[in-house]
Amino acid sequence: MAVQIGRAEEGDQRLDRVIDHSFTSETGWDIDEQGGEASPDAATEEIPVAVFNVKFSPNLGDGVIADCLEHALIEADPRLRPYSIDLAGRLDHHAGNGRNRRGLIRLIESLPPAFRRLLVPMMLGAVVRLRLRPRWREQLVPARMVILGGGNLLADRDQNFPIKVAAALGLAKERSLPVALASLGVGAHWSNAGGERMREAIGYAEPLSITLRDRLSIGNWNATFARVAGTSSPELAYDPGLLAEKVYGRHVAGGFRDRIGICVTAPEVLRLHGAPGSDRCDAVWMEQLVERLSAAGQELVLFTNGSQEDERFLDELCQQLMPYAGVTRAPRFTRPRDLARFIGSLRSVVAHRLHACIIAHSYGLPAVGLAWDAKLQGFFDTIGRAQYLLDPAMHDPGDVAEAVLNAINEPPQREDLDVLQAECRASIADLAVLAIDHAVPA
DSSP states (O other): OOOOOOOOOOHHHHHHHHEEEEEEEEEEEEEETTOOOOTTSSOTTTTEEEEETTOOOOHHHHHHHHHHHHHHHHHHOOTTTEEEEEETTOOSOTTTTTTHHHHHHHHHHHHHHHHHHHHHHHHHHHHHHIIHHHHHHTTTTOOOEEEEEEEEEEESSSSHHHHHHHHHHHHHHHOOOOOEEEEEEOEEEOOOHHHHHHHHHHHHHSSSSEEEESSSHHHHHHHTTTTTTTTOEEEEOOOOOGGHHHHTTTOOOOTTTTTTEEEEEOHHHHHHSSSSTGGGOOOOHHHHHHHHHEEEOOEEEEOOOOOOHHHHHHHHHHHHHHTTTTTTEEEOOOOOHHHHHHHHTEEEEESSSSHHHHHHHHOOOOEEEEEHHHHHHHHHHHHHHHEEEEEEETTHHHHHHHHHHHHHHHHOHHHHHHHHHHHHHHHHHOOOOHHHHHHHOO
16 A cells, blocks of 8 residues: 655645755756746846755655755845755655666675775766766856755765766866865775765865764764865764755645655665675564564555665565555655655654655654665764664564664654754854855855
C-alpha cells in the first residue's frame, strides 16, 4: 500500500519563492511561482550568491540541506539571492537522476583497486573538464559571491569531490569571487592525490570563513587541512537540515503518527562508501528487524531517501515482507519537501541515511542511526544521543528493535532542539552578513 503525501497548497507557493529557483542564462532569475518571475535588474540591491552543493542529488537529503541553507540566508537578509550549482551538473529534481547509478556502483566495485584508483579519477576529470566546467562558468555569471556547502563535500572517495570542488573553487578564483565554506562535513580518510588536490584548491580560494557541521569534522579538518596557507581556524555551524521543520512545516495528509519509519539503504551503497561490515544489513537482516518490531506490536512504513539503488532494493525487500501485517511502503519521493514532511509525520525513524535522522530530529522525533559512516557519529554526538547510534556489525536486529522502542520512550527534548536550531540560524545569519559585506560589485 502506498500512501500519498498530500501537497498543502497554502504556504507551498510561499515556500516556492525561496527554494524553487534557479538561474538560467536565457531568462535570469526564474522563480517557480505563478507570476513570480523576477528580473535581476528589478532591484539593484539584490545580491546573487552561488552555492556549490549537490542539491539535485537523487538522495533527497542533499536537497534538504540546500533548501534549508538557502531559506535561512534569505530569512537573514532578503537582499540575498542564493542559487544552487550542482556539483554533478544536475539542474532539477528529475525522477531519472541517478537511474544508472546502481550499475555504475557495481562496476566500480568490480575493478581491481589499483586500476580503480587510476581509472575513476581519470574519467571524473574528463567529465568535469568537458561538461561541468563550461556549465558552471555560465552559471556563475551573475554571482557576486560563492559558498561551498553544506553537506559532506570535503571527503575523498575515488577523488570525486576533490576533483569537482577544485574545479568549482578554481572558477570562483578565476572571476575573483569571494568564497566561504559553510556547514560542511569533513571525511577522515584521504588518498595522497585527493588530499593534495583539495588542500591546493582551498588554499587557492582563500576562503573568508570556514564552518563545519560537527566536532568530528573539525578534528578531521585539523588533521588534513590545518596547515593550508591563508585559511582561518574552522568554527562550528550545525547542519542546515536541522531547520527542516521550520522550512517545510507539517503539512501532511494522512500521516503516519503511529508508524515507525524504516529508511532502507542498498547494501552496495554501504559496501562502496561504508566501513567494513556495513553491508551486513541485507534483505535477511532487514526482514529480521521488521519481524522483531512487528512482534512488539509496532506498525511500520518502509521508505528511502529517493536514490534509485535504494528504491530497487526496497522493491526486492517488499516481496519478502508481504506476509507481515501492519507493514506498508511509502511512495518514492522526488522532492525534498515531500520526504521531510513524510518523516515529520512518523512516530520514529531508524536509518543508515544521515539526513533521514537529521530531518526526524528537526521535527522532534526519536531517531535510531545505523552506523556505516563516521558522519553519523558526528551528528549523534552533536545532539547528545550517541546511545541511539548502533553498529550493525556489532548489534543484531533485536538490539536495534529494542533501541527503537527505548528511543520512543525517550524522545528529544524540545528545549535542546530549540537551542540547536537557534544556533544553526545564527551561524547562517553570520554567513549572510559576510555575503553582504564582501560581495563583489555588480
